Amino acid sequence: MNTxxxxxxxxxxxxxxxxxxxxxxxxxxxxxxxxDHTENKRSSRQxxxxxxxxxxxxxLIALNIVVTxxxxxxxxxxxxxxxxxxxxxxxxxxxxxx
Amino acid sequence: xxxxxxxxxxRTGDEQTFRELVDQYRDRVFNTALGLLQHHENAEDxxxxxxxxxxxxxxxxxxxxxxxxxxxxxxxxxxxxxxRTGSRRKRSGIMISLFGNEDRVNLSANAPFxxxxxxxxxxxxxxxxxxxxxxLPVNQRTxxxxxxxxxxxxxxxxxxMDTSVSSVESLIVRARRKLQQLLSDYxxxxxx
Numbered sequence: 001m002n003t004x005x006x007x008x009x010x011x012x013x014x015x016x017x018x019x020x021x022x023x024x025x026x027x028x029x030x031x032x033x034x035x036d037h038t039e040n041k042r043s044s045r046q047x048x049x050x051x052x053x054x055x056x057x058x059x060l061i062a063l064n065i066v067v068t069x070x071x072x073x074x075x076x077x078x079x080x081x082x083x084x085x086x087x088x089x090x091x092x093x094x095x096x097x098x
Numbered sequence: 099x100x101x102x103x104x105x106x107x108x109r110t111g112d113e114q115t116f117r118e119l120v121d122q123y124r125d126r127v128f129n130t131a132l133g134l135l136q137h138h139e140n141a142e143d144x145x146x147x148x149x150x151x152x153x154x155x156x157x158x159x160x161x162x163x164x165x166x167x168x169x170x171x172x173x174x175x176x177x178x179x180x181x182r183t184g185s186r187r188k189r190s191g192i193m194i195s196l197f198g199n200e201d202r203v204n205l206s207a208n209a210p211f212x213x214x215x216x217x218x219x220x221x222x223x224x225x226x227x228x229x230x231x232x233x234l235p236v237n238q239r240t241x242x243x244x245x246x247x248x249x250x251x252x253x254x255x256x257x258x259m260d261t262s263v264s265s266v267e268s269l270i271v272r273a274r275r276k277l278q279q280l281l282s283d284y285x286x287x288x289x290x
Contacts, residue, residue: 004282004285008278008281011224011226012227012274012277012281014220014224014227015216015220015227015246015247016220017220018213018216018224018247020125020129020215020248020249021125021129021214022125022128023125023127023129023145024128024142024145027120027128027142027146027149028120030146031120031146031149034146034150035150035153038150
């Protein structure tokens, strides 16, 4: 076997007797921190979403209240009373009767 | 299919069981990721991602393979994702010869990687071998690293890679042949 082939073989076999590389000792703490961070992020995003929904609902309710109040506080026009409507109705009908 | 007691406990979110699982598989996951990525920080990152994935997806684990196989699968998948995203960014770092032949890739283009578990007398040679390994096609690299760096049997690798034992055997043979070719080119260029 020539030098080149020997060198290639030795290089290919250089992983023989390899030991497992030890993982980081503080791995669990880091994983927990990442899980907590993601959890916090998710819950703050959820909280923001709920706040937006609540704000939307509050706006809707406020608008409804304003409209209702406006409706009830507007003085009723004489045309709106039943007797006025009835007299108005008959006054329109009377020319047809003849 | 019956689920192992560890999985059942993990599904309830038992922290102690999760801690034990991390302790039990930490070195295997890290070593596999390190062999594939050849970068300490990235391997540590992937190791964390693997256990986070295990924690989150344990409810969906059907128990059709062992926990070990499942964790190795996630490790390989995460490491390969890292390689893919990294190679997209770093593709220009690899010096491919003007002939466009990937087999003639310059081995000395990448920074040398020293695996901490290598015997001292093999340190320099293994650094060259690791550079050659990083140029193998993904499937060959996975099979070769799981076999030579992590020390798994071909049948274990076949379960992890979800393929037949003969396919794994073929992948390792082809990987070895390609490595010989890459090392031969390297030897000629460096005129040892």
